[in-house]
Amino acid sequence: MNRSTLALALAGSLATALAGAAFAAPLSPEKMAGNEKCYGVALKGQNDCAAGAGTTCAGTSTMDYQGNAWKAVPKGTCVTMKGGMHMGSLTPIKS
Amino acid sequence: MDFATGQHAFAQALLHADAPLPLGLTGAGGAVDAARFAVYRNNVHVGLTRALAQRFGVTERLVGAEFFAGMARAYAQDHKPSSPLIIDYGDDFPDFIAGFEPAQTLPYLPDVARLEAAWTRAYHAADAAPLAFSRLAAFTPEALATLTLKPHPSATLLRSPYPAGAIWAAHQGTELADIEAWQPETVLVVRPEMAVNVHVLPASDGLFAALLFAGGTLGAAAEAALTEEPTFDFGAALVGLLTLSAFAGIHQGDVP
Amino acid sequence: MNAVPRDCLPARAGLGLKPEHYSHVLEARPDIGFFEVHAENYMGAGGPPHLYLEAVAGLYPLSLHGVGLSIGAAGPLDATHLRRLRDLIDRYRPQSFSEHLAWSTHDTGFLNDLLPLPYTPETLARVSEHVDEAQQAIGRQLLLENPSTYLLFAESTIDEIDFLEAVAERTGCGLLLDVNNVMVSCVNHRLDPTAYIDRFPVERVGEIHLAGYDETVDGAGDRLLIDAHGSPVKTDVMALYELTLARTGPLPTLIEWDNDVPAFPTLHAEAVRVDALIAGQAVRRNVLKRAG
Numbered sequence: 256m257n258r259s260t261l262a263l264a265l266a267g268s269l270a271t272a273l274a275g276a277a278f279a280a281p282l283s284p285e286k287m288a289g290n291e292k293c294y295g296v297a298l299k300g301q302n303d304c305a306a307g308a309g310t311t312c313a314g315t316s317t318m319d320y321q322g323n324a325w326k327a328v329p330k331g332t333c334v335t336m337k338g339g340m341h342m343g344s345l346t347p348i349k350s
Numbered sequence: 351m352d353f354a355t356g357q358h359a360f361a362q363a364l365l366h367a368d369a370p371l372p373l374g375l376t377g378a379g380g381a382v383d384a385a386r387f388a389v390y391r392n393n394v395h396v397g398l399t400r401a402l403a404q405r406f407g408v409t410e411r412l413v414g415a416e417f418f419a420g421m422a423r424a425y426a427q428d429h430k431p432s433s434p435l436i437i438d439y440g441d442d443f444p445d446f447i448a449g450f451e452p453a454q455t456l457p458y459l460p461d462v463a464r465l466e467a468a469w470t471r472a473y474h475a476a477d478a479a480p481l482a483f484s485r486l487a488a489f490t491p492e493a494l495a496t497l498t499l500k501p502h503p504s505a506t507l508l509r510s511p512y513p514a515g516a517i518w519a520a521h522q523g524t525e526l527a528d529i530e531a532w533q534p535e536t537v538l539v540v541r542p543e544m545a546v547n548v549h550v551l552p553a554s555d556g557l558f559a560a561l562l563f564a565g566g567t568l569g570a571a572a573e574a575a576l577t578e579e580p581t582f583d584f585g586a587a588l589v590g591l592l593t594l595s596a597f598a599g600i601h602q603g604d605v606p
Numbered sequence: 607m608n609a610v611p612r613d614c615l616p617a618r619a620g621l622g623l624k625p626e627h628y629s630h631v632l633e634a635r636p637d638i639g640f641f642e643v644h645a646e647n648y649m650g651a652g653g654p655p656h657l658y659l660e661a662v663a664g665l666y667p668l669s670l671h672g673v674g675l676s677i678g679a680a681g682p683l684d685a686t687h688l689r690r691l692r693d694l695i696d697r698y699r700p701q702s703f704s705e706h707l708a709w710s711t712h713d714t715g716f717l718n719d720l721l722p723l724p725y726t727p728e729t730l731a732r733v734s735e736h737v738d739e740a741q742q743a744i745g746r747q748l749l750l751e752n753p754s755t756y757l758l759f760a761e762s763t764i765d766e767i768d769f770l771e772a773v774a775e776r777t778g779c780g781l782l783l784d785v786n787n788v789m790v791s792c793v794n795h796r797l798d799p800t801a802y803i804d805r806f807p808v809e810r811v812g813e814i815h816l817a818g819y820d821e822t823v824d825g826a827g828d829r830l831l832i833d834a835h836g837s838p839v840k841t842d843v844m845a846l847y848e849l850t851l852a853r854t855g856p857l858p859t860l861i862e863w864d865n866d867v868p869a870f871p872t873l874h875a876e877a878v879r880v881d882a883l884i885a886g887q888a889v890r891r892n893v894l895k896r897a898g
Contacts, residue, residue, distance in 0.1 A: 258569070259492065265572055265584050266491035272585025273483060294590030295538070296550040298519040300469070314393045314719065314754075314833045329456055330414035332526055351761065353728050354680035360721065361712040374724075374760045378796035378828075385824040386756040386794070389832060393719040401718075430715030434646050434674020434687060474650025503651070544654050 364391055365427075398426040402440050405470050408521040409447070409463045412456060421450055437474050441467055458512035465518050465548070468506035468539040472546045475504035480542050480595035486588075493602060495569030499562055500599030504541035507563045507596075510534060515550040536560065542595030549594055554579045555587040559596070567603055615640050615667050615701045615813060617856035617888075619880035622863060627870045628658040635665060636874055639881070640701065642669035642860050648698075649690050663698050669813065669860065670700035674716065677736045677750070678709035678723040688743040695744050702813055702858070704749035704782045705740070707733065707770065724759035725769040733769075737777040749780040749812045754787035754819075754833035756794055766791075771807045781807065783854075784815035785847045786839070786862075790831040799846050808854040816847055816880065817862035836865035838876060844883075851887040859884065 351359075351374060359372040375382040399422040403410050410418040425446045431439045444463035453459050480502060489497065501507075508514060513529055515537040520527040536556030538549045551559055557578055561571035568588070575582040591597065618639025623631065631641070641662055648655050662668070675687060695703060708720035723729050741748055752770060764772070774781055783806060792799040818837030824830045839847075839861065851857070861876045 258495070261569060261573060262491040262495040265568065266494050268583060268585035269486065269494065269588060270585070272583070272589040273487075294549075294586075294593050295552055295555075296515075298515050298522075298537075298548040298550065300519070300522050300546065300548055314389065314835070329412070329417045329453065331410070331412045331417070332521070352680075353724075353726075353732060356724065356759075356761075357680045357709065357712070361714065361717065364717065364721075365714065376758045376760045377824075378758075378794070379826065382757045383824040383826050383828070385822075385830065389756045389830070390719055390721060394717050397718045431718060432715055433684075434676075434710065434716050435649050436718065437647065437650050472653075474653050474655065476651035477653065504653075541653065544657055 363387070364394060365430075367391065395423060395426055398431070398439065399423055401436050402426070402443060405440050406443065406463050406466045408466055408518050409459060411521050412459060412462060412517075413453065417452070421447065421453060424450065437470065441471070443467065458510070458514060458517060461508060461510040461512055461514035462517050464506075464508050464510075465514050465537055465539060468508060469546055469548070471506060472504040472539050472541040475541060478503050478598040481592060481597040481600060483589070483592055485600055486592075489602070495567060495572075496603035497568045498565055498601045498603060499568070499597040500601065501563050502540055502542065502595055502598040504539075504546075505563075505596050506539045507559055508537040508539070509556055509560050510537065515548060518548065538591075538594060538596055540595055547594070552587075552590070554582050555590065558582065558584075558587050559591060562591070562597075613699075613701055615669055615858035617858055617884060619877040619884065620667075620669060620858060620860045621873050621877055622860065623659070623662055624867050625655070625658075626867060627873075628654075628662070630870050632658070632661055632665075634870075636870070638666065638874070638877055640667035640669055640858060640860075642671050645670050645672040645691060645694055645703075646674045648694060659698065663700075668698060668700040669702040669704070669858070670695065670698065671860075672703070672705040673720070674710060675705050675736075675740060676709045676711040677705055677740065678707055678721070678729070678733055679711050679736070680709075680729075680732065681711065681713075683736050683739055684711060688740060691740075692744045695746065702749060703744065703746060704751055704813060706751045706753060707773075708753050720753060722753060722755045722757065722759070725762040725764040725766060727763070730764060730769060730772055734773050734776040737773055737779050741777065741779060747778065747780055749782040750774070751782035751784050751815065752787050752791075754784070754790035754831075756830065756832075758795060767802065767805050767807070771810070774807070774810050780812040781810045782813045782815060783808075783811045783850065784817070785850055786815065786817040786819055786843050787833060789840075789843045789846055790819050790833045793829055793831045800849060803846060803850050803853065806850075806853075808850075811854055811857060814847070814850065814854070814857050814859040815862055816843060816859060819843070834865060835862045837863075838872075839880075844879075847880075848883055848887075851883060852890075855891060856884045856888045 356374065363369045363372045371382065371384060371387050375387065377383055377386060399419055402422040403418060425443055444460045444467055447453050447463050448460035481499065511534045513533055513535050515535045516529040520529055536551040536559060538551055540547055558571045558575035561574055572584045616639045620640035620642055621638050623641040623643050643659060648659055672691060675683065706720050709723055710717045710719060710721060737748065737750060750770065750773060752766065770781055773779060788802050789799050792802055816839045817833065817835045818839055820832040820834040822830050822832065859880050861880060863873060
């Protein structure tokens, strides 16, 4: 495909998508938010889950600075497969 | 001892758990007790590891609190914040995790941490109006192919060989959710308004989006995507990305 | 610059504004005298923190409290950080701006704690230069806060109160009297907290801080108080605060609770407790005035 053929193909594809999605006019952010599920998968997060991240804090009496006294093995949730290679679920490891 | 020399010695002793106490410290009873200097050492390190635990909550759940604390301590030992803005602390923690030997059994861990880092960056990023569809209508086909798009200031695109988005999403509730498919994911983190959105892009559009985020022209990105996947739908991909507010600006290159 | 700003914090209890309480504060509009935020938490480019702070600052008086300027550093102040502070102050026009008599920057990076310094003629000169420079940069008076400390320096030749007073005298800055810090430092150094309050130059105090401390012991078994900001104000600090109020008269008083932040009603109850003490002090003063 040469440059101008590609350019025309892209323009045509875009025109179709714009018309098909009825997005010829700019959408308000609210409308766009309502339409975002049309494309990709919107993952639901806790909206303010990290809002407090990185905020300054005061001193502490929790003495937690003691060299290397920790076990170097991850012990959190782990990914386990179900129903073959392509399904997975996360289960807490029993410690 | 002058002021600067004394402060330097204090900082050096603060940074190393096994360093001797700096000279010239006292307490009410005369010699200073080591536990008193340890309060400062502890404050610095606990403050930093707590900041990491808050920002990387899913990462912490994936490895457990004890392992995370050790990993965060190892990072904080050699990575002090470069400024008083703790909101930026840990931007390169995911890269550290990628090279952290004990975490190698969880190969998806760095990408989940990258997603979490992107979330906080998006939360604090500059506000900007997303690029409107109507802006594209003004260009001729030839010009359209030469356009480059400026990512939204809050946007991060993460290309992962793992289902980083699904793993992250599975940890958003108190109960763990299932992961539908164990597959590579291209994840877009963006905050068009005040809520941070996380999206998994269609697999066929991952390369296209990545090339646009890297500054490639629409033409070059589309060509590469079509080469990889002949059924790639340029219009749908571009409109989709604009719908998600992935971009905030447009730049027209030279028409060849 | 040395004039007291006309628009100042009310002589009431104030609370730290935390992200988990943004929505509640804006919806319920609780009767709180003022809110205080750490300046460094609002130095991102945009996003919800600024949206909420703008809304809250439109409803309540605002105190901006810096924790990262490192006024007590031997090295120079961070010009970039001063610019950030100036921009934030220009944007939000807080009724008060305060910082600490402490240091936290070093050539290896930011040390994320309020570290102590010896009190000598050399450090007094440096701290005064830094306060001067900061006030020039932000175009307003700052309040300098007394620190909580866990150890002392053999080379110190100036008493902490004299040091703070001298900085204020030289620079025209005001002082922030943290009563919990007074208790923490005095217990840690076997000094009398009441004597500290009695000697403090109260006419220079623009704001008071209260917080909860943690208690432990050092290796020798001596009491060691830690400024932890994670619990209600302790009884002995509240009593010391009442003594302070009797000297200062009603002053804006912040309750700091930064770790293990509780639900808003718990904080509100602390504010009500402090408001009652301030009001009681105001009444006593009026009675005395009429009697006299």
